[in-house]
Amino acid sequence: MANIIKNPRNGCALHGALQTVQEIQGVVPVVHANASCGVINYLANSKTSGGNPRFSGYSTPGTAAQERHVIFGGASRLREQIKNTVKVVDGSLYIILNSCESAMVGDDVDAMTREIVEQGEPVVDTLIAGFNGSAYYGYEHVLADIFKSVYELKKNEGEKNPRLVNIFGIIPQKDPYWQGNLEEITRILNGVGLETNIFFGADGGTEDIENARNAALSITFGRWGELPAKVLNEKFEIPVIQRAALPINADDERALIEGIEEYITIDQETKEHFLEKEQKYELNYWSRVRDEIIENDLGRTVAIVGEEEHVIRLGKLVQEVFGAEVVAAVLTDALKKDEEHTLDNGEVLNSIAKNIYKTSDQKDINDIIRQSKAELVIGSSLEQHVADKHGIPLVEASYPVYHKTILNHSSIGVRGIVGVIAEYITAVKQADKEKEEKLQNKLKEFKGQNVWQEHSYKKSHNVKQVGLVSQGAVRESI
Amino acid sequence: MSSIDDRKALTREKRLSSLSHFHGTLEGLIDETSGEEIKQRIRTFSQIHDDETIYAFDVLSKIEDAAIIVNGSVGCGALGISQSNVKDFSWYSTNLVERDTILGGDDKLREAILRAYEEKHPKVILIIGTPVVAINNDDINSVILELEDEIGIPIISIYTDGFKTKTPVTGYDIVTHSLLKYLISKNVELKDNFINIISFSEDIEDVAAIAEIFHELDIKFQVIPRFSSVEEIRRASRARASVVLNPEEGDYLARELEELYEIPYIETEAPIGFRGTKNFLLKIAAFLNIEQEVVDYIEKVESELAQAVVKDVLGDRKIFIDASLSRVPAYARLFTNIGGEVVGFSSPFVDIENRKQLKRLDFLQKNTVAIIGNGQQFEKANELSKNQIDFFFSENSGSSFATDEGAVVISTKNKVTYGFKGVEDIVNSIRKVIGFQNKYRQNSSYKDSWKKRSGNWYVKQEVS
Numbered sequence: 001m002a003n004i005i006k007n008p009r010n011g012c013a014l015h016g017a018l019q020t021v022q023e024i025q026g027v028v029p030v031v032h033a034n035a036s037c038g039v040i041n042y043l044a045n046s047k048t049s050g051g052n053p054r055f056s057g058y059s060t061p062g063t064a065a066q067e068r069h070v071i072f073g074g075a076s077r078l079r080e081q082i083k084n085t086v087k088v089v090d091g092s093l094y095i096i097l098n099s100c101e102s103a104m105v106g107d108d109v110d111a112m113t114r115e116i117v118e119q120g121e122p123v124v125d126t127l128i129a130g131f132n133g134s135a136y137y138g139y140e141h142v143l144a145d146i147f148k149s150v151y152e153l154k155k156n157e158g159e160k161n162p163r164l165v166n167i168f169g170i171i172p173q174k175d176p177y178w179q180g181n182l183e184e185i186t187r188i189l190n191g192v193g194l195e196t197n198i199f200f201g202a203d204g205g206t207e208d209i210e211n212a213r214n215a216a217l218s219i220t221f222g223r224w225g226e227l228p229a230k231v232l233n234e235k236f237e238i239p240v241i242q243r244a245a246l247p248i249n250a251d252d253e254r255a256l257i258e259g260i261e262e263y264i265t266i267d268q269e270t271k272e273h274f275l276e277k278e279q280k281y282e283l284n285y286w287s288r289v290r291d292e293i294i295e296n297d298l299g300r301t302v303a304i305v306g307e308e309e310h311v312i313r314l315g316k317l318v319q320e321v322f323g324a325e326v327v328a329a330v331l332t333d334a335l336k337k338d339e340e341h342t343l344d345n346g347e348v349l350n351s352i353a354k355n356i357y358k359t360s361d362q363k364d365i366n367d368i369i370r371q372s373k374a375e376l377v378i379g380s381s382l383e384q385h386v387a388d389k390h391g392i393p394l395v396e397a398s399y400p401v402y403h404k405t406i407l408n409h410s411s412i413g414v415r416g417i418v419g420v421i422a423e424y425i426t427a428v429k430q431a432d433k434e435k436e437e438k439l440q441n442k443l444k445e446f447k448g449q450n451v452w453q454e455h456s457y458k459k460s461h462n463v464k465q466v467g468l469v470s471q472g473a474v475r476e477s478i
Numbered sequence: 479m480s481s482i483d484d485r486k487a488l489t490r491e492k493r494l495s496s497l498s499h500f501h502g503t504l505e506g507l508i509d510e511t512s513g514e515e516i517k518q519r520i521r522t523f524s525q526i527h528d529d530e531t532i533y534a535f536d537v538l539s540k541i542e543d544a545a546i547i548v549n550g551s552v553g554c555g556a557l558g559i560s561q562s563n564v565k566d567f568s569w570y571s572t573n574l575v576e577r578d579t580i581l582g583g584d585d586k587l588r589e590a591i592l593r594a595y596e597e598k599h600p601k602v603i604l605i606i607g608t609p610v611v612a613i614n615n616d617d618i619n620s621v622i623l624e625l626e627d628e629i630g631i632p633i634i635s636i637y638t639d640g641f642k643t644k645t646p647v648t649g650y651d652i653v654t655h656s657l658l659k660y661l662i663s664k665n666v667e668l669k670d671n672f673i674n675i676i677s678f679s680e681d682i683e684d685v686a687a688i689a690e691i692f693h694e695l696d697i698k699f700q701v702i703p704r705f706s707s708v709e710e711i712r713r714a715s716r717a718r719a720s721v722v723l724n725p726e727e728g729d730y731l732a733r734e735l736e737e738l739y740e741i742p743y744i745e746t747e748a749p750i751g752f753r754g755t756k757n758f759l760l761k762i763a764a765f766l767n768i769e770q771e772v773v774d775y776i777e778k779v780e781s782e783l784a785q786a787v788v789k790d791v792l793g794d795r796k797i798f799i800d801a802s803l804s805r806v807p808a809y810a811r812l813f814t815n816i817g818g819e820v821v822g823f824s825s826p827f828v829d830i831e832n833r834k835q836l837k838r839l840d841f842l843q844k845n846t847v848a849i850i851g852n853g854q855q856f857e858k859a860n861e862l863s864k865n866q867i868d869f870f871f872s873e874n875s876g877s878s879f880a881t882d883e884g885a886v887v888i889s890t891k892n893k894v895t896y897g898f899k900g901v902e903d904i905v906n907s908i909r910k911v912i913g914f915q916n917k918y919r920q921n922s923s924y925k926d927s928w929k930k931r932s933g934n935w936y937v938k939q940e941v942s
Contacts, residue, residue, distance in 0.1 A: 004590045005552060006597070008571045012553025034609050034640040036529035037851070040553065043532070043560035046875065055924055057876045058853035062526035067642045070613055084523035084936060087854055088928045090921075100551050101609045101641065104579055131551040131575050131610065362568060363597060385565065400559055 007362035007382055007399045009332065009400060012130035014099050015041035021095045022053045022060070023172040024199055026206035028091030029055060031062035032109060033099030040061055048381075048400040051407060052246030061085045065101055075107045075476045082116050082123060095146065096125035103129035116371050117153060124149045136224045136307070136372045139171045140340075143199075143228035147235070150209055158214050162264065165189055165216040166197045166232065168225025169309065170246070176401045181246065188253055188413055191274040192266050199446065203410075213238070215265045219256075221246045222309030222346020224333070226341050239263050244348045245313040246412040249279040249320070253413065264433075282414040286321065291424060298428055299323030303372045304353070305365055305379030306335035306398030308345060313412065314378050314397060314420070315352035319362070321421055328372035329353035330379075332360040332398070376427060391434070393427035395420070487655035487730075489643035491518070496829035498644040500850035501857055501934035504823075504839060507848040511833045525935040527852035531608060531638040532557065533649030537678050538604050538636065539567060542707040546602035547590045549583065549618070550574055570594050574610050582614060587621050593813045597631045602661060603633045612639030631803040634660045644825045646852060647727055650678045654731040658738065663712045666739045670713065672698040673744075673762070674720040674735070676728035679802075680704065684896040688723065688749060688760035691759065691897055693727050695775060697766065703731075704845025715739040719765055723896070724748055726804040726832040749896045751782065751815075779898045790861075791908055792818030795868035798847070799823040799886070801860065802873065805895075807838035809871065814841065816905060818869070822847030822861055824854075849933070853892060859883045859924050860933040868906070884921045 001212040010021075014031070014044060018038050031038040055061075063081045065074045078096070098109050113125040126145035128138060160446045170181050182198040189196050190472035197208040197215055212218075213236045218229040220242050229240045241260065247253045255273055257266060293299070302324045305309045311329045318324035329349065336358070349356050357368050366386040369377055377387050378395045387394040396404065397411060397420065410416025481488065490496035499519035510516065525677055535557045538546055546569045548555045555571025570593065572578075572586040587605065594603050622633045634656050638649055675692070677685050683823055690700045700710045700717070714720075719742040720735050722728030732743040744765050749758035756776055759904060763772035797818045799809050803825035809941070810820045820842055826835070828850050839846070847861050862870060862883035870880035873889045880887050888911055894903045922929070 003573065005555065005571045005573045006584060006594055007558060007568050007572065008552050008555040009559060010552065011556045012551050015556060031526055033526075034529060035527045035644075035646075036532050036640060037553065037609075039528055039532060040556050040560070042876075044556045046561045047560050052876070058525055058527060058874065059855050059876060059879055059923060060526045062524065064521075064524045064526060065641055066643075066644065070609075070641055079490040081524070088523055088924055088936075090923060090925050099609075100553075100579070101613065104610070104613050129576075130553040131579065134552065164570050227563050402562055416882075 003361070005361050007430060008360060009134035009380065009382060010360055011041055011044065011138075012100075013128045013132045013134065013138035013141065014038070014097055014130040015044075016133075016135030016171075017046060017097050017111040017126055017128060017142035018060070018138070019056075019135065019173045020139045020142050020171070020200075020417075021097070022056045023201060024093075024204060024206060024209065025054075025404060026092040027055070028094045029060055030082060030085050030094055030096050031060060031099065032074065032081075033062060033065060033101050033105065034101050035062070035064040036295045037099050037101075042285065042342065044400070045173050045229070048173070048402060049404050049406040050173055050179060051405070055089075070101065070105055073105055073107055075109070075112055078102075078107065078109065078112045079115065082112060085122050086116070086123075092122060093150070093209065094123045095142070097121065097142070098125070098127050098129055098441060100130040103127070103131075105334075122153050124153070134333065135174055136171065139174070140224050140227040143168070144231045146209060147212065147228055147231040151213060151235070152212050158211065159196065159215050160216070161211070163193065164195045164197060164211065164215040165236070165260065165264075166212050166215045166229065167221075168218060168229050169221035169223075170200075171224060172197075172200050174307070174399050175310075176323055176399055176406050177409055177411040177416070178396070180406070180416060181412050183408055184410040184413040184416045185246065187415070188247070188256070188278075191278075192257055192271045194260070194266070198338045217241065217260060219243060219260070220343075222312075223338075223341050223343050223345070224309075226343060232268055242343050244343070244345045245309050245316070248313055248317050248417045250282050250414055251277055253278055265423075278414045285418045285421070289421065292425060293322055296428065296432065298425065299325070300375035300428065301325050301327045301373065302376045302378060303328040303330070303369045303374035305330040305332060305369070305377065305383055307331065308349070310398050312345060312348055312352060317420060318378070318424065319352065322424065324376075327374050328355045328357065328368050330357045330359060330365050330368055332365075334358035352472065375401050376424070376431075379425075391431070393421050393431040395427050480734055481655070482734065482738060482873045484655075486637040487648070487651040490645035490648045490651065490827065490829055491643060493651070493929045494831050496645045496825045496827045497850055498732075499937050500828070500848065501937045502848055504836065504842060504846040507828065507850065508833075508836050510835065511828050514830075516828070516830065518764070518940040519937055521851070521936050521942045522938055523856070525853050525855060528646040529638075529640045529855070530643055530649030530652060531606060531640050531644050533646045533679070534636050534638045534653050535606055537650060537704050538606070538651055539564075539569070540704045541711070543601045543801050544601045544708060545594040546570070547572065547587070547594055547603065547605045548608065549587055549590070549605050549616075550610045554608040554610075560871055566664060566892055568598070569690060578757035579610055579614055583616050584621055587616070587618065588625065591621065591625050591933065592629070592635060595631070596812070600631065602631060604636055604656075605633065606636045607638045609640040616843050627715055632660050637753050644852070645829075647827065648702035650727050651730050653678075653703065654734065656727070657711055657773055658731070658734050661708065661711050662735075665717050666715055668716050669718065671718055672700050674714050674717040674732075674741070675699050675701045676720055676722040676731050677701050677704045678724065678727040680723050680896070681892075683892065683894045684723070684900070687894045687897040687899045690899075691775075692801065695759075695768070695771060697762070697768075715741065719744050721746060721762055724802060724804050726802060726829075728830060730931055742748045748805045748808055749900075751812035751901055752783075752898070753811060754808035755897050755900070783898055783902060788816070788905070790817035794819060796821045796865065797869040797871055798858070798867045800863075800870060800872035800874055800877065801825065803832050803835045805873075807835050810839060810842060812901065812904065813871070816908075820846065821865055821867060822849070824849035824851065824858055824881070826850070826852045847933070855879050856924055856928065857933050857936075859922060860931070862927045863922070864933070878918060879923065881915050881918045882920050884919070886911050886913075
C-alpha cells in the first residue's frame, strides 16, 4: 500500500504527461478530466522556476467533465471537444490525456481518438490515469504512447539520419534546469558532429517526434526515458545507450562520446579537438576557485535530496570537486518496486553515498537530513525550512525551486556545472560568514560584553534543539 | 433560511442559479439573467479552469494552526506546491492509487488524520475531497466520527469533489458551510468590539491596504477566513458586524453570521476606485457612527491622490475588463473616469445575487461585450482581435495571451487594487505598460477561422 505523503512534490502521471507534451512546440494537449486536474499542475509549476509554455494552464483545451459525464460517461463530451479543438486551436499534433476520473468511469478514449484520426486529423492519446504513478511515470509513458501511435498518422518516413541522436531522461519542469540541460547536451554532441532530437524547449518540436524514428541512436540519462527508447528500438531498431547520469566534466563527456562511437562513427580529430577545448574550459574555472576550495575546506558532509539521476550527478560532483562526503542521499523519484526498468544504479549509488533512502515524504526527508548531521544540503526549496532550522546552507537543485527563475541555465556538462560549483561555494561562504559573526559575538561574550543578549540567545537556541530529536523510521513512501 | 443544518453546502447553481457560460452583450446578459431562475448553458469547446477544490484549498491553506489533508490521488496533493513555500505550511496527501479506487481509501484517511495530528498538533484538521473520493463514495464521516473523540479536536470534511459545480466559488461556500457548522463558536452571549472583514480570494496586498485604512481610522477588526487563525474564526460570532471585501464571495458567510448570530452585515461594494472605496468606508462609518472622522480621512487622502492621478491617462483607448463581476463596475467607472472606453468585460459567473452588478454598468453601451466563463481565453481572444482592443485589464493568471491579439495587458497580480492606494497603483501600472509589450507579441494560438466566427459559437443551451 502506497503511504500517506507529507508535502508531495512529484505530481501525478497526468501532470507528468501534460507538462511533457506542453513543452513540445506544435503540440496541443487536450485534457479529458474534471476542470482543474491540469490547472493544479500549472499552479504548482508557475510558482517554481521555468516559465510557462504556450499551451499551459488556462489556455489548455479540456473537457472540464461534470457530474453528468461521471454518471453517464464522458466519451461523447470528449468527441465533441476533440472535434472543436482542431477547429479553434492551431497545432500540428493533438494529444488526448486521460485522468483518474475518466479511467474510473471507463470512457473509451481510444475509440474517440480513432474516430477523429480516421478523418485525417493528427491526434494521439495516452490512457494513463493520474493515480497510475508520479509525473516521472507520466513523462515516460506519454512519450512511449506517442511513439507507439504517431507514425500511423505521419506516413512520410523521411530518411535515416546516421548522425541523429534521441535524448531521453531530461524531464521538463521536473528538472529545474531542463531547458539549459537540453541545450548543453546538444552543444556537447554538436561539438563532435552529431545532431540531437531533444523534443522539448526552444529547439524542440513536433518535428523531433517525427524524426525520432530516423535517429541512429537513443540515449537515456537516468531511469526515466527507458520506455520511449524501448518503443523506438522495437519499432525501428534504434539502438539504446543507458547512462546513469548526465555528464559533469570533460571525462564524462569523453565517456559519453566513446559510448556513442560504438554505434556512430565520429571523426577523431573533431572529437579530440572538442574535448581538448572542454578540458581547457573546465580547468580554467576549476583552477580559478582551487584556492577557495583548498583554503576554505569546502569538503563538507552533504545530504542530497532529488531524483536518482540528480543524486548520482551532483553526488559525484561534490566528491570530485570539493572532496565532500555524501552522508545521505534521498531518492525522491524511486519506486518501491520497479518492474519497468532494467537500469540498476545500485552500485553507482553505493559508491557515492554512505546512506541511501527512498522517499518523497517531507517528514522522512527532514528526519534524514537531521540525523545525517550534514553540513550542507543539496535539494529543493521544500528543504529550506529544515535547513534554516539547523543553520545548514542549502543549494537548490531539484524540483520545486521557488523564488528563482531558471531559463537557459544548465547544471550539466563542463559549462553548466560551473554554475553549480559557484552556488555550492556561495552557500558555504555565506554559512561560514554567519558562523564567523557568531564566533565574534561569543568572543564579546567572553570579554563580558553583550552578556545578557547572548545568554538569552543561547537559551532559546537550546530549547529549540530539544524538540529536534529524531522520531520514527524512514518510510519508503513512493 | 439558514442552510446550516444541511450536511453540505449547495452548489451555486442550485442555491443561486449561477451561470458560467455566456457570450454576448451586456444587454443580452441582463435579459438572460432577469428571471427567477437563470437558464443553464454549456460550452462545446472549453479550456481547463479552476474548480471548487482549488478555491477551497487556497483559502484553507491561509489559516494558521490548521492541518490540511488532500484526500485523493497524489496529483491533487500538488495543490500545496502552489503555495510558494510559505514558512511552516505543510499538507498531506492520502496518495490514493488504483487499488484504493477499488477497495476504498478509508484506511489511508484514518492514517493521514492520525499522522497530521501527531506531527502538527493542529487545532483543526480539514479534509479536502477530490474526484477520486467522490466517485468512489468513500465513507469519510465514519472515519471522522471514529477519530474525533480519540484526538479531541474538530476534524472537518470539506465536501469538494471537482465535478458537481461549474462555479469554483462554490468552494468558498463549502468552506463557509463547514466553518459555520463545525468551528465558529455557538456561544453568542459574549460580544466583542471588532468587525469581521470577510476575505476569500484577496491577495495579501489588498487585504493589507484595507487593514491599513481600518488601522488609521482606529476600527478594531479581524480578517476571516483568509489570513486568519482557528481562534479568530471561532470568535467570528462575537463580532460587532461583518463587512465583505468581494460580495459575491463572502455574502454567504456574512448573511449566515447575521441570521445565526445576529451579527449585522454591512452590505457594501468592493472597495475599488475612488467611488467604491468611499462607499465602502461610508457604509461602515454610518454603522459605527464615525461619519465625520471617515469623511475627514477620505478628504485628506483624496486630495493627495488627485494630484497623482491624471484624468486622461487612457486617452480614449479601448479597454476590456477581465475580473470578478462584483469588481467590474468599480473598475469600469475608474477607467471611464481616466479617459478610457470600456468595450467589454468577462467574469467567471453571474447568479441571482451578483446580477445586480450588471445594473450598475448602466453607463456603458448596451452592446458592450459580455463573456461569462471560467478562463476560456479563446473567447476573449476572439473579441480582443475582432474589436481591436487596446488594453486587456485582467485579474487572472496567464493573461499574456492577450498580447498576441494586439492588446496591452494590465495585470492586477502583485499589486494593490483595493482602497485609495489601489487607484494610484492601477493608474501607475497603466502608465508603465503603454507601449511596452509589443515585443512579446507572437502569432495567435487560435485559428483565424475561429476569430472570424461569432464569439458565442461554442456556447449552447443545455439539453437535459
